[in-house]
Amino acid sequence: MAYSEKVIEHYENPRNVGTLDKADDQVGTGLVGAPACGDVMRLQIKVGDDGRIEDAKFKTFGCGSAIASSSLATEWLKGKTVDEAATIKNSMIATELNLPPVKIHCSVLAEDAIKSAIADFRSKQAAKKSLASG
Amino acid sequence: MADPFETLGVDPRFDLDLRALEQRHRDLSKALHPDRYSGAPAQERRLSLGRAIDVNEAFRVLRDPIRRAEALLRRGGAKVGETVEPAAPPALLMEIMEVREELSDAARAKDLPSILRLGAAMTARQEATLKKLAQAFADAATEPGKISDALPILGELRYVRRFLDEVSALEEELSP
Numbered sequence: 603m604a605y606s607e608k609v610i611e612h613y614e615n616p617r618n619v620g621t622l623d624k625a626d627d628q629v630g631t632g633l634v635g636a637p638a639c640g641d642v643m644r645l646q647i648k649v650g651d652d653g654r655i656e657d658a659k660f661k662t663f664g665c666g667s668a669i670a671s672s673s674l675a676t677e678w679l680k681g682k683t684v685d686e687a688a689t690i691k692n693s694m695i696a697t698e699l700n701l702p703p704v705k706i707h708c709s710v711l712a713e714d715a716i717k718s719a720i721a722d723f724r725s726k727q728a729a730k731k732s733l734a735s736g
Numbered sequence: 737m738a739d740p741f742e743t744l745g746v747d748p749r750f751d752l753d754l755r756a757l758e759q760r761h762r763d764l765s766k767a768l769h770p771d772r773y774s775g776a777p778a779q780e781r782r783l784s785l786g787r788a789i790d791v792n793e794a795f796r797v798l799r800d801p802i803r804r805a806e807a808l809l810r811r812g813g814a815k816v817g818e819t820v821e822p823a824a825p826p827a828l829l830m831e832i833m834e835v836r837e838e839l840s841d842a843a844r845a846k847d848l849p850s851i852l853r854l855g856a857a858m859t860a861r862q863e864a865t866l867k868k869l870a871q872a873f874a875d876a877a878t879e880p881g882k883i884s885d886a887l888p889i890l891g892e893l894r895y896v897r898r899f900l901d902e903v904s905a906l907e908e909e910l911s912p
Contacts, residue, residue: 640898
């Protein structure tokens with residue numbers, strides 16, 4: 603199957619590959635997998651004091667489309683507020699990368715990773731708040 | 737797709753005797769060989785050819801543990817596929833992520849011994865996962881409601897397989 607030019611571009615020059623400190627309470631980590639193919643994807647966001655995402659990193663072991671989806675996601679995440687980030691949909695990623703129907707699940711994986719990273723960040727913030735007030 | 741167990745006429749179970757399966761495939765292929773039908777009417781030739789193709793495909797499905805498990809799950813009425821299967825438990829994802837990172841570090845360093853060591857550990861794990869899967873299907877044979885218990889184990893097997901495929905590719909690339 604032929605990959606679109608945009609997928610190949612991200613695959614060859616992935617943006618923001620790497621790791622953020624999982625223990626930092628400004629960092630949210632999302633770890634997701636695709637049970638039907640065995641791909642794994644980790645996506646992390648670091649939220650600044652102004653509530654905006656100042657950094658995003660990913661590490662994906664999977665096909666070109668999964669790598670491109672997570673690479674694009676990190677690009678889009680930077681500079682957004684957490685609420686804005688939560689509105690990113692897999693269909694936006696799939697459209698941007700011209701993913702064929704059999705690869706749509708890669709963009710779903712990226713959306714899941716974003717949601718899971720946001721949920722992790724929010725639960726850390728909630729824990730911090732309850733610690734401060736309790 | 738037709739049920740591969742029916743096509744080959746073997747018992748629908750996970751722990752198949754692979755040698756007997758191979759023999760069965762060979763016998764059927766021989767019986768369906770086009771040479772045997774060279775004098776037969778066109779209709780019959782077409783049918784036997786179609787059947788031979790089905791037999792080959794069924795054999796390919798059944799000799800692969802992942803596809804065999806999928807076929808058993810479908811027979812049992814469980815849904816199989818990307819969007820319907822349960823998500824892996826976080827601990828499994830963390831473990832797989834960790835070893836994938838180790839493997840990619842070893843690949844970058846062209847460290848073949850470490851790659852082989854990681855592969856051997858995962859092969860042992862694959863054996864254990866296959867045993868668990870066989871047990872789950874054996875349980876489901878007596879209690880059909882339990883068939884979906886096999887789904888997360890199949891998911892685990894796919895992560896394991898994916899890792900081992902990567903190890904094989906690296907091994908081939910780095911072997912002198």
